[in-house]
Amino acid sequence: MNKYWKLFIGSWILFVSWNLVIGSSKVSAIYEPLSVPNNKYGVHILEPGEIAQAANLVNSSGGDWGYVTVPIRSDDRDREKWTEFFTKAGKLHLIPLVRLATYPDGDTWVRPNVYDLVDFANFLQDMPWPTQNRYIILFNEPNHAKEWGGEVDPKQYTSLLLDARDIFKARSADFFLLSAGLDMSAPSNHTSLDALEFYRRMTPGWLNSTDGLSFHAYPNPAFSAPVTSKTRFGPTSYRYELNYLKSNKPIFITETGSTNPNNFYPQAFTIFTDTQIVAITPFILYAGAGEFTKFSLLNTPAYNSIQNLTKISGSPHLISDPSNPSNPSIKINDLTLPVELADTPEKITQGLSDRQTLDENTGMLFVFTKPTQSPFWMYHMNFALDFIWIKDGQVVQLNENIPPPTTSDLIPKVITPNQPIDHVLEVNAGFIKKHDIKIGHEVDYGQ
Incomplete structure (x- = not known):
């Protein structure tokens, strides 16, 4: 019952366990407003x-x-x-x-x-x-x-x-x-x-x-009925x-609104x-x-x-930094790299698939709660990637310049780690060579 079946889509990994099949991957993170x-x-x-x-x-x-x-x-x-x-x-x-x-x-x-x-x-x-x-x-x-x-x-x-x-x-x-x-x-x-x-x-x-x-x-008909109208066509039709x-x-x-807003507001808010x-x-x-x-x-x-209507101060659940919701980074071979985290089943499933580009000198870091040897493939990818496989804070495998599917080669490439890993870093093709990343380099997950 705890054994995971794996379906790999995009630079995706879609985890399907019996628990996920019955809906845990669909659990809502929304809150009651x-x-x-x-x-x-x-x-x-x-x-x-x-x-x-x-x-x-x-x-x-x-x-x-x-x-x-x-x-x-x-x-x-x-x-x-x-x-x-x-x-x-x-x-x-x-x-x-x-x-x-x-x-x-x-x-x-x-x-x-x-x-x-x-x-x-x-x-x-x-x-x-x-x-x-x-x-x-x-x-x-x-x-x-x-x-x-x-x-x-x-x-x-x-x-x-x-x-x-x-x-x-x-x-x-x-x-x-x-x-x-x-x-x-x-x-x-x-x-x-x-x-x-x-x-x-x-x-x-x-x-x-x-x-x-x-x-x-x-306030129908004709957007001009009295604001007090209680018919099924009026402002309380909902x-x-x-x-x-x-x-x-x-x-x-x-x-909501009226062709004569000066006669409709502010009374409309009282209904x-x-x-x-x-x-x-x-x-x-x-x-x-x-x-x-x-x-x-x-x-x-x-x-x-x-x-001029008296209002209240709302307190919605916020993302900590609206201009950069997560702002995490990692350090590898003395290079600090901003990354986007794929740390939920939904984010891991989607990965970088369907995106047109990835900003230079950034990456997507896949985070797994347990070591896994799950393969990735390049379904729905639009640009080439380098893969940096990480275990226990150390680079253990490198795959460079993995191309996306093309019109002449529609079958997506599949990349598999040679041992269980706990993190995978996807970056633009050429990153590994440009920054001289090597197996054995230490990785600091920073923020």
Whole structure:
């Protein structure tokens, strides 16, 4: 029963013991967001560059660690831009709610698929999130055909939710997955599906794949009903959804707002009193020109009224250094090397697979709780590696310039230690030769 079976994927090692098979590798590292002091105030932005203005709104009047909802498109995974966003979120004390999106093709948003999930998970795993919980909203209003490739498909959306849980949690158990907010005012016709009917047609059990629920709470019809409206189309429409779903999961109102925000705020915040509510992020801070202009809060009396509302100081579980979450290093042959730790089953499983590069003079250090002779292979690798095998603080084996698969040689290379080891250091090809690393060199794990 304690014997490990090994499946090797990427520069991965996927450990499968009987314990892991029954779910220990899926154990969630997220925490209940309402178990700590929580500043529920937030705002929805369209561009990462608006984050400072968002902080001025949600962390005002005694508030700290408010929320910001921001979409990330599949054609806009700019590493420098998004690293700056997450770093600033930590410095400005904002908790990101990141909504996944594809890109428009004419009047319709391209339907996402499992490959989009893999790309998003790999990209967002590398970002310097400021908080332990990494909140991900899984797309937008799929009960509208124009939001889902031209066709409403509840079962396909369910399948995507199930895939998302496997894909994101395999990379980090800190990902906190939220279902998409639906449009409660949408009718059932050839372009949309009633929200409650959409839920009914989803595959049973889908709630188990999410950690929380995202809702859109607008004063419909026409975004202009009284803020006090209690119909299933009004700003408390999410209560009809909760009643249907019979769920006690955390609630995130990721969109609310009015075409006349000055009449909607601040009174709207007085109606969102449910104890399950974690965050309320009105749409939208700044829309610029276009169809959303009437919803803009910036430079309006509504902005000032929200800013003046009394808030509390949130205390989310934090990553110690938002700009560099772990910042470990090792010393080998008098060279101090910053490393990224692969010290959980999820991180060991993923390794460096699917990444495009590894920064020069850095590495990934795999940490094993027991000596192992498990092989690695180069599945889904995009660049060559040197492998430094370590046991009891000493280099015991070296493998240089192991290439990734190519179009002419699709079978990934397999590398196996010649003895049980407790650490493996992966570095860019050429590192061993450049720094004259030798078998027998001592390794100091430093921080």
